[in-house]
Amino acid sequence: MSIKSTDIQLSIFSPNQSNPEQLEAIFVQREGLLNRCIENIEASAYTDGKHHQLMVGPRGAGKTHLVTLLVHRIEKNKKLLKHLKIAWLNEDETCVTFLDLLLSIFSALQRRYPLEYTEQDIADIYQQSPEQAQDFLASYLSDALRKNNDTLLIIVENLDALFESIGDKGQKQLRAYLQENPLFTLFATSQRLTDDLTHRHDPFFGFFQTEHLKALSEEEAASLVSKIAALSNKLDVARFLKTPTGKARIKALHHLSGGNHRMYMILSQFISRDSIDTLVPPFLKMVDELTPYYQERLRWLPPLQRKIVEHLATSKTTVSVKSIASRLFSTNQTISSQLKELKNKGYVKSHKRSRESLYELTEPLMRICVEVKENKNHQPIAMLVDFIRIWYDRDTIREKLNFIDEGMQEKDYLFSAKNSMKAINSGGGDANEKGKAYLDIAEIYCYQNLWEDFIKAFGLGLGLLEASSKTDGDYAALRIMVDYLYVNFSRGDIDHNKTSGLFDVLSKDKKALSAFGVDLLRHLGWQAKENKKKHNPILTQWVSAWKLAANGNSDFAITIRLLEVGLDYLQSHDESVFLELVESERVILKNAFGLE
Amino acid sequence: MKANPGGRLAIKDIIGRDKLVEDLWETLSRQSVYMTAERRIGKTHVMNIMCQQPPKGWLSIYQDLEKHHNATDFAISVYQEVQKYLSTKKRVSNQAKKLLLALGGAEVKGVLKLPEKADLPWKQIFEHTIADIVKEQAVEDCNIVFLWDEMPYMLANIATAEGEQVAIEVLDMLRSLRQTYKNFRVLMAGSVGLHHVIGRLKEQGYTNEPLNDMYQFDITTIGKKDAEYLSQQLLQGANLQASDIGAVASMIALQADNFPFYIHHIVREMESEKTQSAKNKVTAEDVERIVLRQLTNENDPWEFRHYETRIKDYYGDRALVVKIILDELALKKKSIGKRVIRKDKTTN
Ligand SMILES: Nc1ncnc2c1ncn2[C@@H]1O[C@H](COP(=O)(O)OP(=O)(O)OP(=O)(O)O)[C@@H](O)[C@H]1O
Ligand SMILES: [Mg+2]
Numbered sequence: 005m006s007i008k009s010t011d012i013q014l015s016i017f018s019p020n021q022s023n024p025e026q027l028e029a030i031f032v033q034r035e036g037l038l039n040r041c042i043e044n045i046e047a048s049a050y051t052d053g054k055h056h057q058l059m060v061g062p063r064g065a066g067k068t069h070l071v072t073l074l075v076h077r078i079e080k081n082k083k084l085l086k087h088l089k090i091a092w093l094n095e096d097e098t099c100v101t102f103l104d105l106l107l108s109i110f111s112a113l114q115r116r117y118p119l120e121y122t123e124q125d126i127a128d129i130y131q132q133s134p135e136q137a138q139d140f141l142a143s144y145l146s147d148a149l150r151k152n153n154d155t156l157l158i159i160v161e162n163l164d165a166l167f168e169s170i171g172d173k174g175q176k177q178l179r180a181y182l183q184e185n186p187l188f189t190l191f192a193t194s195q196r197l198t199d200d201l202t203h204r205h206d207p208f209f210g211f212f213q214t215e216h217l218k219a220l221s222e223e224e225a226a227s228l229v230s231k232i233a234a235l236s237n238k239l240d241v242a243r244f245l246k247t248p249t250g251k252a253r254i255k256a257l258h259h260l261s262g263g264n265h266r267m268y269m270i271l272s273q274f275i276s277r278d279s280i281d282t283l284v285p286p287f288l289k290m291v292d293e294l295t296p297y298y299q300e301r302l303r304w305l306p307p308l309q310r311k312i313v314e315h316l317a318t319s320k321t322t323v324s325v326k327s328i329a330s331r332l333f334s335t336n337q338t339i340s341s342q343l344k345e346l347k348n349k350g351y352v353k354s355h356k357r358s359r360e361s362l363y364e365l366t367e368p369l370m371r372i373c374v375e376v377k378e379n380k381n382h383q384p385i386a387m388l389v390d391f392i393r394i395w396y397d398r399d400t401i402r403e404k405l406n407f408i409d410e411g412m413q414e415k416d417y418l419f420s421a422k423n424s425m426k427a428i429n430s431g432g433g434d435a436n437e438k439g440k441a442y443l444d445i446a447e448i449y450c451y452q453n454l455w456e457d458f459i460k461a462f463g464l465g466l467g468l469l470e471a472s473s474k475t476d477g478d479y480a481a482l483r484i485m486v487d488y489l490y491v492n493f494s495r496g497d498i499d500h501n502k503t504s505g506l507f508d509v510l511s512k513d514k515k516a517l518s519a520f521g522v523d524l525l526r527h528l529g530w531q532a533k534e535n536k537k538k539h540n541p542i543l544t545q546w547v548s549a550w551k552l553a554a555n556g557n558s559d560f561a562i563t564i565r566l567l568e569v570g571l572d573y574l575q576s577h578d579e580s581v582f583l584e585l586v587e588s589e590r591v592i593l594k595n596a597f598g599l600e
Numbered sequence: 601m602k603a604n605p606g607g608r609l610a611i612k613d614i615i616g617r618d619k620l621v622e623d624l625w626e627t628l629s630r631q632s633v634y635m636t637a638e639r640r641i642g643k644t645h646v647m648n649i650m651c652q653q654p655p656k657g658w659l660s661i662y663q664d665l666e667k668h669h670n671a672t673d674f675a676i677s678v679y680q681e682v683q684k685y686l687s688t689k690k691r692v693s694n695q696a697k698k699l700l701l702a703l704g705g706a707e708v709k710g711v712l713k714l715p716e717k718a719d720l721p722w723k724q725i726f727e728h729t730i731a732d733i734v735k736e737q738a739v740e741d742c743n744i745v746f747l748w749d750e751m752p753y754m755l756a757n758i759a760t761a762e763g764e765q766v767a768i769e770v771l772d773m774l775r776s777l778r779q780t781y782k783n784f785r786v787l788m789a790g791s792v793g794l795h796h797v798i799g800r801l802k803e804q805g806y807t808n809e810p811l812n813d814m815y816q817f818d819i820t821t822i823g824k825k826d827a828e829y830l831s832q833q834l835l836q837g838a839n840l841q842a843s844d845i846g847a848v849a850s851m852i853a854l855q856a857d858n859f860p861f862y863i864h865h866i867v868r869e870m871e872s873e874k875t876q877s878a879k880n881k882v883t884a885e886d887v888e889r890i891v892l893r894q895l896t897n898e899n900d901p902w903e904f905r906h907y908e909t910r911i912k913d914y915y916g917d918r919a920l921v922v923k924i925i926l927d928e929l930a931l932k933k934k935s936i937g938k939r940v941i942r943k944d945k946t947t948n
Pocket of ligand 1: 605606616791864
């Protein structure tokens with residue numbers, strides 16, 4: 005998969021095949037890190053000290069991008085190259101023994117320095133026993149480096165996999181080789197820290213300087229997306245990103261991607277489409293592509309651990325040891341020790357809430373992949389995307405509201421109301437246009453606190469619009485209404501009875517109901533932000549009414565969960581209630597409550 | 601000097617080991633030594649100094665033995681290493697080589713092609729090899745010491761691959777060689793305790809005391825002054841400024857409990873923090889904060905994860921209580937780096 009445009013070709017899954025200058029052009033966040041890595045390599049080349057560096061990050065966290073730039077910059081440093089050779093191991097070569105690894109180093113050298121390292125040099129080994137071949141190659145390599153006073157930079161991607169396949173024996177041989185021949189500086193990447201690297205009894209304990217690669221922050225992400233746009237000469241996109249909607253989209257993207265670099269690369273192509281809905285198909289495509297990888301990872305787990313992971317993936321909230329144990333018909337001790345292993349392997353993480361630990365999957369994507377596999381119909385992600393869209397388009401609406409409060413006059417309302425009525429009465433026009441006109445009118449009623457009229461017009465409008473042609477904008481009236489309701493709630497002068505008809509309308513339109521739920525949540529958030537200790541009982545009533553209308557529909561599961569936890573928080577003011585939610589939802593809610 | 605936790609240091613960057621190295625040579629002049637210490641304390645670096653800067657009258661050879669899985673490999677690798685140090689004349693012909701040739705090895709272009717037999721008489725090869733070098737050195741009144749790193753790993757490998765009996769024979773052979781030659785010494789070390797392995801052999805009925813002629817040397821952290829000096833050097837190497845650099849350095853030494861590996865780690869973390877923020881001055885409080893953050897970080901970036909498993913080994917029944925106390929400490933915003941690291945020292 006790649007981002008294509010007339011003059012740019014960025015390979016998303018193998019950055020090492022992209023033009024490095026283009027990778028430079030979109031490089032964000034890690035300039036400082038990269039410089040430090042290169043300084044360490046310089047120190048290794050110019051002095052007797054040798055650094056061994058390891059970059060740890062999940063798939064798509066930008067490891068290969070970093071490595072590619074590292075090599076690219078070193079290649080431009082002529083002075084450094086006088087003392088440094090590079091062996092960038094081929095990821096696809098399987099190494100089962102230390103001999104395999106030496107061969108792989110040799111062939112990497114041969115690819116890069118065909119005149120200095122030739123097949124002839126080592127032709128003899130194929131007549132030898134493996135042990136002899138290994139000794140021969142080992143001294144051949146170290147002799148060659150010593151002769152030229154060179155240090156060899158060995159680049160290993162997926163060090164965890166290499167260590168696993170060469171095993172304890174191979175690891176010990178490798179470490180002995182490195183300790184006896186201080187001629188090497190390793191630069192490795194890994195998706196996680198395995199026991200091989202962290203167990204006190206294993207040879208490579210504490211051997212590497214480890215860097216845990218961070219996810220992108222929102223600003224860094226914004227900068228990445230605009231760099232991609234600039235690189236592909238999409239000036240309109242670059243401009244779009246500066247608009248409030250553009251910024252809101254970045255927020256939504258940020259949420260979907262969890263700050264994962266590769267996901268931005270993929271999703272950024274769709275950022276300027278009319279609706280964020282268009283993100284769903286590419287997102288699903290990516291999920292499809294990743295699913296086999298996650299399935300593969302699950303397959304390697306012992307059965308009980310696999311069951312735990314699957315359970316975590318399908319449960320909607322974070323889960324305690326006790327509840328996993330009872331679900332899987334096992335004991336607390338067993339589950340607890342399995343969880344510890346899963347944690348070491350990087351599959352799960354936990355948060356402490358008072359006495360108990362709540363567990364969830366580390367990679368949100370893994371969760372989504374399992375979910376998709378189970379659900380076939382992609383509903384959960386669509387819901388999440390939906391939710392995020394509604395959520396992050398907020399600001400635009402607030403702006404509109406302020407504008408109206410300040411400037412618009414009664415006569416303006418009347419003027420646009422008249423126009424809309426004209427449209428409706430002109431007969432012939434298509435249902436959609438009429439529908440939209442009704443919604444405009446509803447908006448106007450709303451500003452005038454004419455609730456019953458509002459509800460009527462709103463209902464008529466929604467009824468006329470075709471489901472497929474409804475856009476976010478069509479729900480603006482609803483949202484504005486909720487904003488007004490909020491203000492009036494606080495004054496306590498809204499007659500609940502008058503607005504009850506609203507739910508009849510809402511229950512006929514899923515999107516409207518969903519939007520309304522999110523709006524209620526937003527108001528809970530405002531209440532928290534404004535630090536109103538006393539929580540508003542009317543709001544609680546509305547939440548209950550809404551929940552009743554949502555009536556256990558699984559599509560609203562996320563919203564219901566967030567509302568419940570949100571109310572909990574308003575009552576208790578205890579942030580630990582959030583831990584019940586899985587991370588992606590926790591972020592949405594905390595954001596709404598101004599807690600991040 | 602750049603922070604380099606876990607990597608290889610240039611000799612001049614190994615701080616605070618002069619006295620230890622001197623003591624080791626002094627002891628070696630009388631008897632062989634085995635070093636005990638916990639992981640990452642700097643054993644291998646001490647050996648590096650001794651390998652590269654032997655005093656007059658000493659030849660020192662460093663070998664990392666963890667790669668060997670059978671006694672024959674061990675013998676052959678010592679043979680090969682020794683050849684590099686023999687005089688040209690002796691290299692052409694020596695006892696061990698003669699033996700190997702007799703066993704079916706062949707010499708091609710000055711390189712010995714080893715006999716391709718399954719069971720070579722490793723003991724004999726070993727003994728001849730040692731005899732060759734030791735005798736030649738004796739003529740010059742020179743002592744020889746083998747710096748054998750990761751001896752326990754090798755013994756465990758051999759015990760697993762060839763049976764405990766062979767591992768026992770290796771130990772016994774070495775002991776008898778030490779008694780035979782006045783100018784032959786061994787300095788052994790390993791990242792897992794030698795007594796672990798010997799304990800395992802004893803379970804198999806091994807009753808000899810293969811180490812009782814050796815002096816046990818416990819390697820600990822470096823001195824406080826040296827730790828502060830190291831911290832200061834590393835701060836400078838990282839271009840970190842402070843209004844009171846001495847205070848920052850001594851806080852680093854304190855927090856790391858003078859453990860050089862952790863000193864490197866702390867400074868590296870400070871450097872990485874610097875690249876992320878615009879702030880260019882560091883303080884002693886920064887050190888405390890960074891250490892606490894690392895200790896309570898989920899990723900366990902400094903690999904303290906073993907504490908949990910360790911605790912059980914050391915506190916047995918009381919493990920749970922100890923764990924709760926540690927948990928509490930970890931939650932408190934106090935510097936516990938020192939305490940945690942100290943606990944770790946009971947490892948070997
Ligand atoms: N004297 C010292 N001065 C400065 N730094 C040191 C010193 N000794 C050790 N270090 C640091 O500690 C790290 C570990 O040192 P070394 O490899 O010698 O430990 P070790 O005891 O042999 O470890 P292992 O048990 O894993 O074999 C080095 O990479 C270096 O960062
Ligand atoms: Mg060592």
